[in-house]
Amino acid sequence: MNNISDIRLLFPSDDGNLTQQNHMMDLIGQIVSGVDELKDPESAFLKGDKERGPLFYKELAETSRIPASGSPMEDVNKELLGLLHAHPYHTKYFLTNILPMASIPGVLGMIAAFMVNGNNLWDVYGPAGAEAEVKVVAMMSDLIGYDTALSGGYTTWGGQGAIFTGLRLAINKASATAGKSGVPQNLYAFCSEAAHYSLYKSMEATGLGSNHLIKIRTNEDSSMDVLDLKEKMEQVIANGGIPIYVVATTGTTDAMGIDPLDEVFNMTERLAQEHGIKRPHIHADSALGGFFAFFNNYDFSGNPLNIQYEALTALKAIQGKMKHLNKADSLCFDFQKLGQTPYSTSLFLVKNGSDLKLLDLDPDETPYVGHRGYGQYHTSYTLECSRMGSSISIYSALLAFGIEGYQRLLAQFVEVNVAFREALQREVPEAVIVNHLNPGIITLFRLYPEGKNGYAEEYAGTRSYEEIESDNRLNEVLFEILGRDRKEMFFGDTKKHLYVPTRDHKRIALYASKLFVISPHTQVSDVGQIVQYLKSKIEETYAEYNRMTKREHKHEEIYT
Numbered sequence: 001m002n003n004i005s006d007i008r009l010l011f012p013s014d015d016g017n018l019t020q021q022n023h024m025m026d027l028i029g030q031i032v033s034g035v036d037e038l039k040d041p042e043s044a045f046l047k048g049d050k051e052r053g054p055l056f057y058k059e060l061a062e063t064s065r066i067p068a069s070g071s072p073m074e075d076v077n078k079e080l081l082g083l084l085h086a087h088p089y090h091t092k093y094f095l096t097n098i099l100p101m102a103s104i105p106g107v108l109g110m111i112a113a114f115m116v117n118g119n120n121l122w123d124v125y126g127p128a129g130a131e132a133e134v135k136v137v138a139m140m141s142d143l144i145g146y147d148t149a150l151s152g153g154y155t156t157w158g159g160q161g162a163i164f165t166g167l168r169l170a171i172n173k174a175s176a177t178a179g180k181s182g183v184p185q186n187l188y189a190f191c192s193e194a195a196h197y198s199l200y201k202s203m204e205a206t207g208l209g210s211n212h213l214i215k216i217r218t219n220e221d222s223s224m225d226v227l228d229l230k231e232k233m234e235q236v237i238a239n240g241g242i243p244i245y246v247v248a249t250t251g252t253t254d255a256m257g258i259d260p261l262d263e264v265f266n267m268t269e270r271l272a273q274e275h276g277i278k279r280p281h282i283h284a285d286s287a288l289g290g291f292f293a294f295f296n297n298y299d300f301s302g303n304p305l306n307i308q309y310e311a312l313t314a315l316k317a318i319q320g321k322m323k324h325l326n327k328a329d330s331l332c333f334d335f336q337k338l339g340q341t342p343y344s345t346s347l348f349l350v351k352n353g354s355d356l357k358l359l360d361l362d363p364d365e366t367p368y369v370g371h372r373g374y375g376q377y378h379t380s381y382t383l384e385c386s387r388m389g390s391s392i393s394i395y396s397a398l399l400a401f402g403i404e405g406y407q408r409l410l411a412q413f414v415e416v417n418v419a420f421r422e423a424l425q426r427e428v429p430e431a432v433i434v435n436h437l438n439p440g441i442i443t444l445f446r447l448y449p450e451g452k453n454g455y456a457e458e459y460a461g462t463r464s465y466e467e468i469e470s471d472n473r474l475n476e477v478l479f480e481i482l483g484r485d486r487k488e489m490f491f492g493d494t495k496k497h498l499y500v501p502t503r504d505h506k507r508i509a510l511y512a513s514k515l516f517v518i519s520p521h522t523q524v525s526d527v528g529q530i531v532q533y534l535k536s537k538i539e540e541t542y543a544e545y546n547r548m549t550k551r552e553h554k555h556e557e558i559y560t
């Protein structure tokens with residue numbers, strides 16, 4: 001029973017009295033120290049048991065009811081900490097996808113935002129969020145080479161929200177009537193086979209339909225084949241369609257492939273002129289990879305941060321592609337990814353802020369670009385109405401890390417990944433690195449039966465569909481084994497790395513396991529342990545796979 005005599009005690013004070021301040025600090029302290037007690041640096045999970053059987057959610061639904069009277073906050077905190085038991089945690093062995101730890105500056109930025117709980121819908125309601133948002137839009141615009149006097153943007157619901165808004169812009173650029181009369185049915189969008197599924201979803205949600213999404217082949221480094229893009233755009237035009245949107249992924253979520261934005265820009269510009277159409281809107285899906293633009297002004301020859309040679313070479317190669325980000329009409333920085341802030345802190349940027357006018361509900365409404373007078377900042381072009389002040393967290397992280405802090409962190413990630421690749425090739429040669437052309441923070445590795453490297457043939461298209469499918473199954477066994485033991489070390493995997501042609505004229509994607517360097521706590525010195533662990537799991541995989549295939553053969557003998 002909560003014997004709160006005064007319901008105000010559940011709120012921060014309005015006068016700053018010390019009693020309530022200390023009470024709140026104690027409660028925050030209870031959470032922070034409670035999590036600390038659950039930590040185990042040798043595991044990828046927090047301590048504590050959770051039995052998540054097949055009936056787990058069903059039982060929760062059956063038993064969860066709102067209490068008639070409230071509980072003391074200390075008890076509620078204990079319940080909250082209970083939720084965190086056996087939660088994945090970003091120790092040195094957390095090596096799965098782009099799921100970062102929220103940094104202290106990121107968390108503090110959120111707390112600052114929550115203390116006033118402004119609504120970023122309008123600057124009068126959320127002045128702190130609006131101020132921080134204008135600042136971070138300018139900071140990131142400047143970093144990538146957008147003109148800060150012209151660019152615009154806002155924080156939104158993820159990299160997916162950015163892709164969706166890019167598509168809305170593209171539709172409204174292509175058709176003056178789409179907003180009122182609906183979307184014309186001859187509009188087409190393009191992205192590579194390695195792109196995130198966000199665009200697929202956006203096509204459905206805008207009513208264009210996913211049949212109007214044309215997938216472009218990728219090169220071996222998972223980047224978009226610009227020639228294939230050109231041909232497919234020409235086909236669309238020849239059939240009476242209009243290409244309106246190209247999503248160029250600059251940092252694919254699996255292989256860290258980077259589409260050549262400069263080539264996409266030049267090709268689409270030329271194509272548009274030839275055919276007398278508008279150049280399609282180009283959105284750089286830089287949600288993940290855009291952060292490597294922090295190296296845009298790094299002195300690679302002087303190397304003031306003493307970045308190890310292979311990592312430096314890798315960073316230089318990545319930066320060489322990221323420097324073209326400013327060719328895109330819009331792009332995104334998912335700060336909840338490499339920006340080190342909590343969910344959801346995605347920043348959508350547009351090169352010409354005035355483009356946002358196309359999405360404004362009422363043409364008389366003043367978009368904020370160029371009209372930043374107080375009380376003028378209202379975002380009627382966002383799909384959200386109320387918006388959290390997540391820009392405050394972004395602002396906090398940008399100030400605390402600075403360009404150099406991000407460079408140090410990313411360089412560490414790349415150094416760990418370089419060391420991992422070296423050790424893996426040396427210690428476990430049967431695990432073939434299949435994104436070897438893509439340096440960065442991700443390694444994809446794939447097993448072949450008896451350790452026979454079939455990758456070159458796969459890429460050359462000389463293997464059959466069935467052979468590749470069967471090797472995919474071998475890799476799936478490793479996925480299962482790594483998944484079963486993910487409490488120890490948490491790896492990722494993908495079933496969509498690189499579509500390859502087959503001898504029998506089909507196309508199939510390769511399965512691969514994934515190491516994603518994402519925890520600041522993973523050091524180069526941890527790599528040996530990680531590789532030894534993988535080695536034992538891979539041995540187990542071969543043993544299990546051989547048992548399985550033997551069983552299948554027996555089965556065939558009996559039934560055929």
Ligand SMILES: *Cc1c(COP(=O)(O)O)cnc(C)c1O
Nearest residue numbers: 158159160196253285287288334
């Ligand atoms: C994560 C990611 C997305 C989706 O972003 P959300 O923030 O999860 O909505 C889209 N594209 C790429 C390349 C990504 O890495």
